[in-house]
Amino acid sequence: MTITERPATTTAHPLDPMTAEEVNAVRAALEQAGLLGEHVRFTFVALEEPDKDSVLAHEPGQAVDRRFRAVLLDLATGVSHDTVVSATRSTVDSMRRLDPAVDGQPPIIDTEFELVEQIVNADERWTGALRRRGIDPATVRAAPLSAGVYDEPGERGRRIIRSLGFQQFHDADHPWAHPVDGLCAHIDLTRREVLRVVDHREFPVPQEPGNFDDPEVTGPPRTSLKPIEITQPEGPSFTVDGHRVRWENWDLRIGFNEREGLTLHQVSFHERPVLHRASIAEMVVPYADPSPVRFWQNYFDCGEYMFARYTNSLELGCDCLGEIHYFDTVVADDFGRPRTIRNGICMHEEDYGVLWKHTDVFTGSRETRRQRRLVISFFTTVGNYDYGFYWYFSLDGTIQLECKATGITFTSAYPEEGHKHASQVAPGLGAPFHQHLFCARLDVAVDGRHNAVEEVEAERVPVSDGNPHGNAFRAKRTRLRTEAEAARLADNAKARTWHIVNTESRNRYGDNVAYVLRPEGQPVMLADDAASVHARGTFATKHLWVTPYHPEQRYPAGDLVNQHPGGAGLPSWTRADRDVDGQDIVVWHTFGLTHFPRPEDWPVMPVDRAGFTLTPQGFFDRNPTLDVPPSSNGHCHPS
Structure with a gap:
């Protein structure tokens, strides 16, 4: 188990993560402009990413104007300002005083x-x-x-x-x-x-x-587990150039900011674009206890807390196994000073079982190929909960996102008469029911920028002359042409999926090439429509939203979530009911967990998982992994 060296970045790319030097330059520019003072604190600092056209037009070696958004709060007066600063030119490009009643409050620090x-x-x-x-x-x-x-x-x-x-x-x-x-x-x-x-x-x-870390509680550690070693004697199969990663047929860029954490950019497979940008853009944790001291419990961990500020420094052998490449990440503290999180992002390859296999009765051939995937992940701790976000890239073009929720459940009392809205996890100790609802922002680019979404689901066919025995069923396909039509719920009973198609690119069979979003289909927000959290977290009431790309529409619950009265983000944008058929579109997907805690979740919770999958559909004309060689360990074929 080794750690590969981190090569230095020699030329800035528009999407490179923020550096410590840039944080210092932002603070200096704001100080020069007279916007800092004894009681002023930084509640948010992150790269103000250029719009898509600018990124796509960038040439290697071309000068980059690095601009950053910084939200400032005066602790003494409560006055806050939203600013954009050029670290390259040492200027404050824009400044706006925020109105808390309309805009909401800056994040809590x-x-x-x-x-x-x-x-x-x-x-x-x-x-x-x-x-x-x-x-x-x-x-x-x-x-x-x-x-x-x-x-x-x-x-x-x-x-x-x-x-x-x-x-x-x-x-x-x-x-x-x-x-x-x-x-x-x-x-x-x-x-x-x-x-x-x-x-x-x-x-x-x-x-x-x-x-859970006290031997008097846990008892002596077991001694029956034998060591597992994961080695790659010839090193990993990926290459890293700054924040650009190439692995097998994948090519992508890694980004990071304190609000979303890990971001992925310019993701392509076989030199064909799939995603321009992908991130977890928001999450909300609504609780179910209606008591007078708990009815207000709902936490927007990205927008209210800037949850990636609390990214863990990952450790080899504990958080990651194998041939690991780490990326350090940089955030700004409350005083606008840089803080480097060592090993904030982990990347490695892992075996993932069988890729494909067949034993043929006619020819006698017996072939098996092993699946492998590239894993890019980070972990963050927000209060009592810990969240790991794992992006998986497979040899066959599949992309998966898995959120791992662990840590400690939020607790309450559990009275003798019982509790309608909590589970008992220890004597007199309750864990209130709650949900973890995440929103993935997928700026899709399936074979280019002219994309649309089709809802595909299984449909039964009644007995008829064409179906006399009643065994037929078919795939019902519906093009979602406007934002209103594209606000959708999953339906596992119908195997409902959403095909992100390129309206101008076809395969050899004449079908639009596509990637399929496969939802897990767990419940969306369960709070009543009249609840405050429903208005503030409307994004979590649908599994799917589709909007035209707009560079300023980045967060599904709006820019400033803390104490915002509601209606911002997706419900506001989609009221225009814009055209999303054959456009440059963004797909927003809500997924998550509905947690009725159990005694086994205490005193520390084993990982629970939620996520989604993106798979190619007609993107290739045949299986793209036919060239994957058999395993070289000498044990694949009988002697």
Whole structure:
């Protein structure tokens, strides 16, 4: 198991990830413009990617104007500005003061997280409620949680978070095991004061520890597992040039930013384009507990928290096995200083079982080929949950995205009378029902820029003269011609898929070449249509949306998600009902998990998975892997 060296990038490409030097240049330009000060913090800094035409027109060695978007927040006044800065020219190209009531608030930042316990412990209503429960306030960790948008007194226009408490009995004790339920603080971050304490009900604090890293909880480690070694004696099959990766017939670029994390660009197979850009552009975690202290729980981890700021530094042998190539990633901290996350992105090859196989009764031939795939991944931790995002590229042209959800379930009390909206995972400890709903933004380019989406599903054929025995069924194909027609739900009972076709490119059979989006078809958002989270996370109410490409339409819940009243992003854009038939289009796909926690998810949750698959459909005239050689280990064929 080895780590290959990271070659230096000598020439900037328009899509190269942000560097530490560029972060410093952005901060210097903003300081020169007088936009920084003692209390001003950076809530977001990322590459302002050029529009598609500019990227496609770029030639190697051509000068690149590197521009970045930076959202600034004055902690003392709550005033925020949305800016675009050229690190190349050291200029502020645009600046707009944000209106929180209309635009929403900037993301929540680490500096504010660190203030929460100080704020609540200075409030007698909070500390008094804890003491009445027999709890020392100094032992309670106050979780800083995004507030959502509700008609709560005095909150409009203010920068709000809400806080639930968890007791920690010693420094190594995981407080998630000990929720102080029935108590919640509503906090104004700008004024640094508690607006309201909701003291709904006193529950016993669960006492059983949840310390999954303590041998007293886990018991001695088993000794029965034998080592597994994954080796590639001749090295990996991929090549890396800066952030451009070539592997077998795949060619793509790797990007990264603190809001979406890993991004993929200019993905082609056999020198034919498939995707211009792909990312997880948003996610929402709506909870099902309607109690007065928890009804507001729904977290937009990308838009509210910039979740890729918390990308893990991956470790060989723990997070990744085999011949690994790592990419470092760079984010900006609250002060606009660069922070390098070592080994933030992992790339390797892995065996994936049988690619194709046949034993022929007539000729006696017996042939087997092994599937292999390129894996590009990153992991991030947001509060109690950990998310891994794995992009897989296979020898046969298949692309898969898999999200791995693990970590610790959010906890509550579990009363003796039971709980309609939570599972009991330990004595007196509940885990509320919730969903993890992700939205993939797929800027498709299937064999070019003239694409459309067709919905294809199985259709039964009734008995008739043409089907006298009733055994027939067929593929029903419907072209989704406008944005309204293309807002769709999956239907596994009909094997519903969506074919992304090139309207101008045909294969030798006269069919439009295509890639097929195969959804898992799990539930979309289950909150009522009247719920606040429904308005704010409308993207998660459909499995499919299709829009014409627009360089400014990047995030399905809108640019600023924190405390936005709703309606931004996809529901706003698609009201125009634009033409998406044979256009340069973006496909948005919602997928995810509906989690009814189980005892086996405690005290740490085994990985649960969600994702989707893209497969070529008539993109080739025959199996594109006929040239894959047999395995060279000498054991494929009988002697």
